[in-house]
Amino acid sequence: MLELTRGEYLLVYNSLSFVVAAMGAGVIFFLVTSRRLPDHHKAPAIISAIICAIAAYHYFRIFGTWEAARIGDSGDYTIDKALLNEGYRYADWLLTVPLLLAELVLVLGLTKDRTRSLMTRLIIAAILMIALGYPGEIASDAGAQTLWGVLSSIPFAYILYVLFVELGKADVAPAAKEKLIGLRYLILGVWGVYPIAYILGHDNPFIDDPATAEVLRQVGYSLADVLAKPLYGLIIVSIAFTLARDEAATAGTAPASETVTA
């Protein structure tokens, strides 16, 4: 049982609802925007729309689980942690994290072999990272929490290695290089929030009060998901526009944004 104040309860409640709205807005934006890109650059925008749709659904469910986990009478803000279903977040990530990495590889327009090799390894690592994190998230024993947390960090480290070392050598069009560098740091910064939120969800040496830790964890995951999905998608799509414009300029035609829908 977690005894929250009204303000704490509402902060989580409103954060979850905020994410539903942000993801829904993302779906519309990315679908409409995909139409303005030339066909061979559409994939990242379409994948971003799908990612936001999956997340909107799961946040709608998480919102419901947060309402349902509130027990006691109307003046009381007690959360029964056993009624909170953490599975929604992991089901979401199991679908969305491989897609986030896939769209990153796709937007770069590398050779077919290179794309396939990078994509296979990144997707397997992403699935392992999420699948190994879940048993730790629901474990009640501190040893198991730490063990699964550490195991899940191995594929996470591998993903960072691929993004920073292997992709650093990839033959990316100069026009997109700067945005790609920014994107990698967004991944590093934002994905770093997840392990912190994971640690706060369990007995930890940083925050004594479990109610405060739970509020920070929920708000942290929510904020990180907004940055890691719609904001990340925005940058990916802007890379796609840069590349399309660059190609059009090289081909001696008008800027891509004006010709692609013709």
Added chain:
Amino acid sequence: MLELTRGEYLLVYNSLSFVVAAMGAGVIFFLVTSRRLPDHHKAPAIISAIICAIAAYHYFRIFGTWEAARIGDSGDYTIDKALLNEGYRYADWLLTVPLLLAELVLVLGLTKDRTRSLMTRLIIAAILMIALGYPGEIASDAGAQTLWGVLSSIPFAYILYVLFVELGKADVAPAAKEKLIGLRYLILGVWGVYPIAYILGHDNPFIDDPATAEVLRQVGYSLADVLAKPLYGLIIVSIAFTLARDEAATAGTAPASETVTA
């Protein structure tokens, strides 16, 4: 507890439902309209559609919270203010106000550097304005209400300064100048309703009866949102059409609205 008359209760109830419908209509209108604009003028219409979609979602939720906050038996119109969730409005504004300012900057078609500089400062100011208002809205202490209200007014004043002083000097096409001036006064007039509604939501020297104040506050916010979102979007989109037509005329072709969908 607020004792409302049946008429007062229904006035708020119907206002909230009206906004859901107005926003939903806005989504359809702006999506369809975006197709008639040339690609480089589409952004404002698409952003308007997204703003209306976000608001439709939140008003659907606010409507639900208004129904849920009514307690007692069927003949009774008593509202338990503790059950009203003010967070929905703030979650909505946190997403929509930066978008409203972004589309205003985008429609002007300024240089890339100028657009980026204006947009960054306006968006940061908008986020600060909303984030500083929320603690005051949910505070029960009059001192805290005033403090956060005043703090939130500082970025609001900064936004007005940018819109009226900096944008006044911007190099905007003469065809759009007049509408831009009208739009700024719409912002000044409509955004001025929000602080008034904020004051009415708390102990205030203007209206004694807290039930009346709550009704005015809810109806005021709702009306202001309809003016600040779909109506504002209409003016922005008409600026986009004016600019597109102007460009097409300069290029010696038929009016933009008649050629772009070909």
